[in-house]
Amino acid sequence: MTRKRSLPTADELRVWREYIETAEALRVAISARLQSDSALSPGDYAVLLALSEAEGHRMRSSDLAAHINWQRSRLSHHLGRMERRGLIGREDCVTDSRGAEVVLAAAGAEAFQRATVPHLRAVRELFVDALTPEQLGAAGEVAAALRAHVIS
Amino acid sequence: MTRKRSLPTADELRVWREYIETAEALRVAISARLQSDSALSPGDYAVLLALSEAEGHRMRSSDLAAHINWQRSRLSHHLGRMERRGLIGREDCVTDSRGAEVVLAAAGAEAFQRATVPHLRAVRELFVDALTPEQLGAAGEVAAALRAHVIS
DNA sequence: ATCATGTGATTGACATGTCAATCAGGAGGC
DNA sequence: GCCTCCTGATTGACATGTCAATCACATGAT
Numbered sequence: 001m002t003r004k005r006s007l008p009t010a011d012e013l014r015v016w017r018e019y020i021e022t023a024e025a026l027r028v029a030i031s032a033r034l035q036s037d038s039a040l041s042p043g044d045y046a047v048l049l050a051l052s053e054a055e056g057h058r059m060r061s062s063d064l065a066a067h068i069n070w071q072r073s074r075l076s077h078h079l080g081r082m083e084r085r086g087l088i089g090r091e092d093c094v095t096d097s098r099g100a101e102v103v104l105a106a107a108g109a110e111a112f113q114r115a116t117v118p119h120l121r122a123v124r125e126l127f128v129d130a131l132t133p134e135q136l137g138a139a140g141e142v143a144a145a146l147r148a149h150v151i152s
Numbered sequence: 153m154t155r156k157r158s159l160p161t162a163d164e165l166r167v168w169r170e171y172i173e174t175a176e177a178l179r180v181a182i183s184a185r186l187q188s189d190s191a192l193s194p195g196d197y198a199v200l201l202a203l204s205e206a207e208g209h210r211m212r213s214s215d216l217a218a219h220i221n222w223q224r225s226r227l228s229h230h231l232g233r234m235e236r237r238g239l240i241g242r243e244d245c246v247t248d249s250r251g252a253e254v255v256l257a258a259a260g261a262e263a264f265q266r267a268t269v270p271h272l273r274a275v276r277e278l279f280v281d282a283l284t285p286e287q288l289g290a291a292g293e294v295a296a297a298l299r300a301h302v303i304s
Numbered sequence: 305a306t307c308a309t310g311t312g313a314t315t316g317a318c319a320t321g322t323c324a325a326t327c328a329g330g331a332g333g334c
Numbered sequence: 335g336c337c338t339c340c341t342g343a344t345t346g347a348c349a350t351g352t353c354a355a356t357c358a359c360a361t362g363a364t
Contacts, residue, residue, distance in 0.1 A: 008276045018295040023175030098312045098359045124160045130301030138290035143170040149282030250342045
């Protein structure tokens with residue numbers, strides 16, 4: 001009957017705003033917990049998590065960037081800051097002189113240890129506990145549908 | 153029977169990651185559309201939208217910050233950049249010499265006009281069209297539940 | 305070997321965001 | 335008036351993020 005509308009209705013727009021603002025508020029809240037529990041930013045945590053799970057607690061810079069889905073230049077800047085704080089180190093790569101290996105430093109491993117349980121607890125308290133099991137399932141489905149649509 | 157777990161299960165964690173990463177990916181995708189359609193950032197758009205809807209296309213700086221839910225310092229920095237680009241202007245406030253009034257400039261009004269329809273179309277295409285009506289409703293409920301829980 | 309081309313990583317310039325400090329002007333008590 | 339305290343707004347220092355340019359080395363063709 002009616003042609004497909006090209007613009008969202010007021011209700012659809014309201015849901016969009018709630019969706020995006022809520023996700024942002026959650027991100028901020030979880031970041032704040034992480035920061036106060038362990039003095040790590042979400043970026044620090046992502047890097048340290050990847051290194052902790054890596055063979056020998058070390059990884060090629062490019063592989064690390066791909067693993068956490070970052071641009072290389074972003075990683076390079078972030079590693080510079082993390083290196084200054086003693087959380088990670090950088091070494092030359094044996095098999096490719098262009099390459100750099102990122103190594104988990106002792107302080108980094110310790111900070112990550114300190115961060116992980118409180119962080120997971122925060123995810124549970126702020127996200128999982130806010131939703132009924134049905135809502136949690138729905139959230140997963142919505143994310144999957146959106147992801148499939150955005151990527152394609 | 154079992155005590156409440158303090159940490160999320162692997163499934164719960166997976167949903168969390170999908171949720172937060174998808175929201176981020178959507179934010180980036182919508183930003184990119186906005187940027188290429190109108191050379192405006194999401195921050196620019198929020199400011200221009202508020203000014204466009206304001207009486208006389210002008211607003212007190214603090215009111216504007218409260219309206220779009222920004223810290224005052226963030227707004228101040230952003231207005232500085234927008235002023236340099238000629239999108240807005242700043243005038244002294246008549247009733248309070250401390251205050252500043254932010255005014256929509258001609259270039260800002262024009263850029264906003266150019267941005268709004270493509271932006272709404274992008275929201276429809278990337279968000280609304282990705283979801284069934286049931287999923288859209290569920291997304292709204294999930295956001296409401298999370299928001300209520302995070303705020304409290 | 306040398307040269308062109310591609311790849312790994314860093315860098316610089318800039319936009320964006322936070323926090324704490326500052327600064328100017330209002331508001332009330334005296 | 336004058337002093338103190340509160341409030342509106344800006345600023346500076348820094349963390350974070352993007353993009354384009356750069357630089358060094360690897361790789362393959364000749």
